[in-house]
Amino acid sequence: MLSFGNKKTAFMIISFQKNIFLIFLFLIASSCQSPNNSSKSQINKKVDELISKMTLAEKVGQMTQVDQRFLDTISDLSTFSIGSLLSGGGSHPSVNQPQSWLDMYNKYQSQSLKNRLGIPLIYGIDAVHGHNNVYGATIFPHNIGLGATNNSKLVYEVSRATSIEVAATGIDWTFSPCLSSPEDFRWGRTYEGFSSDPKIVEKLGRSAVEGYQSVQSSSGKKVIACAKHFIGDGNTIFGTGMKGLLDRGNTIITADDLKAKLIPKYQAAIEANVQTIMASYNSWNGTKCHASKELLTDLLKDEMGFEGFVISDWQGIDEIPGNYKSDIITSINAGIDMVMVSGKGQPYKKFMRLLTENVEEGSISMERIDDAVRRILKVKFSNGLFKSPIVGNQKLDLIGSKKHREIARQAVRESVVVLKNDNILPLSKKLKSIVVAGRGADNLGMQCGGWTINWQGGQGDITIGTTILDGIKKSVSDDTNVIYSKDGSDFADNESDLAIVVIGEDPYTEFFGDKDNLDLLNEDIATINNLKNKGYKVLVLLISGRPLNIANHIDDWDAFAAIWLPGTEGDGVSDILFGDFESSGKLPYPWPLKAEEGAKADEISLLYNLGFGL
Numbered sequence: 001m002l003s004f005g006n007k008k009t010a011f012m013i014i015s016f017q018k019n020i021f022l023i024f025l026f027l028i029a030s031s032c033q034s035p036n037n038s039s040k041s042q043i044n045k046k047v048d049e050l051i052s053k054m055t056l057a058e059k060v061g062q063m064t065q066v067d068q069r070f071l072d073t074i075s076d077l078s079t080f081s082i083g084s085l086l087s088g089g090g091s092h093p094s095v096n097q098p099q100s101w102l103d104m105y106n107k108y109q110s111q112s113l114k115n116r117l118g119i120p121l122i123y124g125i126d127a128v129h130g131h132n133n134v135y136g137a138t139i140f141p142h143n144i145g146l147g148a149t150n151n152s153k154l155v156y157e158v159s160r161a162t163s164i165e166v167a168a169t170g171i172d173w174t175f176s177p178c179l180s181s182p183e184d185f186r187w188g189r190t191y192e193g194f195s196s197d198p199k200i201v202e203k204l205g206r207s208a209v210e211g212y213q214s215v216q217s218s219s220g221k222k223v224i225a226c227a228k229h230f231i232g233d234g235n236t237i238f239g240t241g242m243k244g245l246l247d248r249g250n251t252i253i254t255a256d257d258l259k260a261k262l263i264p265k266y267q268a269a270i271e272a273n274v275q276t277i278m279a280s281y282n283s284w285n286g287t288k289c290h291a292s293k294e295l296l297t298d299l300l301k302d303e304m305g306f307e308g309f310v311i312s313d314w315q316g317i318d319e320i321p322g323n324y325k326s327d328i329i330t331s332i333n334a335g336i337d338m339v340m341v342s343g344k345g346q347p348y349k350k351f352m353r354l355l356t357e358n359v360e361e362g363s364i365s366m367e368r369i370d371d372a373v374r375r376i377l378k379v380k381f382s383n384g385l386f387k388s389p390i391v392g393n394q395k396l397d398l399i400g401s402k403k404h405r406e407i408a409r410q411a412v413r414e415s416v417v418v419l420k421n422d423n424i425l426p427l428s429k430k431l432k433s434i435v436v437a438g439r440g441a442d443n444l445g446m447q448c449g450g451w452t453i454n455w456q457g458g459q460g461d462i463t464i465g466t467t468i469l470d471g472i473k474k475s476v477s478d479d480t481n482v483i484y485s486k487d488g489s490d491f492a493d494n495e496s497d498l499a500i501v502v503i504g505e506d507p508y509t510e511f512f513g514d515k516d517n518l519d520l521l522n523e524d525i526a527t528i529n530n531l532k533n534k535g536y537k538v539l540v541l542l543i544s545g546r547p548l549n550i551a552n553h554i555d556d557w558d559a560f561a562a563i564w565l566p567g568t569e570g571d572g573v574s575d576i577l578f579g580d581f582e583s584s585g586k587l588p589y590p591w592p593l594k595a596e597e598g599a600k601a602d603e604i605s606l607l608y609n610l611g612f613g614l
Helices: 007-053 056-062 098-112 143-149 152-168 198-212 255-261 263-271 293-303 324-334 347-360 366-382 402-415 444-448 468-475 522-533 571-577 595-600
Strands: 064-067 084-087 122-125 226-230 276-279 309-311 417-421 433-437 481-485 498-504 537-543 559-564 606-608
Touching: 007 366, 056 064, 056 347, 056 366, 064 347, 098 122, 122 366, 143 152, 143 198, 143 402, 143 559, 152 198, 152 402, 198 263, 226 263, 226 293, 255 263, 293 309, 293 324, 309 366, 324 347, 324 366, 402 559, 402 571, 433 468, 433 522, 468 481, 468 498, 468 571, 498 522, 522 537
Parallel strands: 064 084, 084 122, 226 276, 276 309, 433 481, 433 498, 498 537, 537 559
Antiparallel strands: 417 559
16 A cells, blocks of 8 residues: 655645546547548548549549449440449349349449549449349338338438448448428329428438448448438429429428528438438529529538538439530539439530530639539548448348348338227237238239339339238238238128228339329229128228328228338238237328328318327
8 A cells, every 4th residue: 555745745646646647538539539530631631632633524524423324335434534323213233133233333343443543433322212223122111101100210220221231232322311391292202201390301311311321331431321302302382284293393482491491401411421412303482403502502511511512313404494515504603513414325425525615614613623523532532432442242141131121120010100990900810811902912012112123113023022911921820811802802702800901002203103183093992892892891001102082981991001112021011900019100291181282281171180190
């Protein structure tokens, strides 16, 4: 035991030791923080050095994105130093299997690295509810279903699992999450929004960004997210006929209301360090978002502090008034950093030629070009592309893994919203027999919806998964006879007391889903009537990307649940039907008596309010 001469000496020694300890803690804290600051400084230095060596042609190449289907020749990647490739919906390798996706990515990346300065490309894809272009990937519920869970932790896990599968195929960048808060349900992209309530979108969108960007590939690259579409998609005016409802419509809202209502969703994504933001097709008060310097530079970059890069939507600059050359001038000067110029006929070469001409003629400053390229290169350095662009196949077995399918199944069951229940649910697993009917009961493609394998999705066994019928069969006892009939007509009466009828929308994506009438299909109504006429009680399950017109029918149903677009794990629905889990899903959108009135319907016009669920 140490002995001190007196109390004053002891106090001085203890104080000295305490100060040394505090300094030690400070140094630890500083060392924890300094790599980030140092890394940022190092990246800025590397970017500046690289830009100083680049020609105008190389800078223009970095600002160009092409769908891999429309490359004239693979050597164009290195010849023109093209900055990015993407796979739009349905843009698969010749064999749609995970290994083929990885091989395709590495082939393109290897070619890209042959450019003079060795700048890697960044590869993007619409992985909007799982790695949904890839056969065998886990397909999660679309965002409308995730909104019904209102579970930010679950959304994080869904997004993280998606990025794990994306990274396994080498791909760097997912064009997700969509931060729309749709108000007009006639819009074909309603299901891409978590909710009509911007606050829910803000919360879940932040979690999605954090989940997507928490993942690295086997080589160490980080996956990056893309918040879209900036800004006002889903809030457009319907206008005359269908033209006003498309993505290209006009959002009329004051600058103050825009900042109060729609901007916080994006501010939350920026605070979560989202690396890219996609401009929206629509106009804001008559000006195309792709053409608005007020939105893309003054607001997004300067006022909101966004340091990543802005990507255009598919041919998004083409609809700016004027010719294509002036479209380029307007959009780049507005703040678009990278342009998605995909399409047949090698339009990317025309774009690069005209962009170069515009700079040489002084219509676009070199300062603006350097700013765009600097933003793009910063993202590439930050996500580790320069260090480890080529990816091995060590993680391909994670695609469609049991763990990810369990996460998806949880998401499905938490997304089911029970809206009517006349003592039907939960069902007994020991029923003598049960009838299952409807177009959606044994239809994996229908329950996945659009953006699945192909742009518009598809019907039937388009990928690997569990249909709702399969889930029911797995849930009941071995003694229960499950009778399936697509239209409810091809079996005798009194086979069972209860029929589960799965109806809804066929798959669609974007403007293919725009409708001015949201009635149920006559075919679906006929199936329900066939069963009611046979004396069955009916439990109706609705597959849809939005509320539909059910007010004139629901009184005839004994129970009803909205199951949205659940994806590949249909057994999550049966988890709720048979009482393995209590129903917790709540409506992410209000449900009007007339669905065409959308989220702006007043209280007396609502069948169910936002947040309702039994």
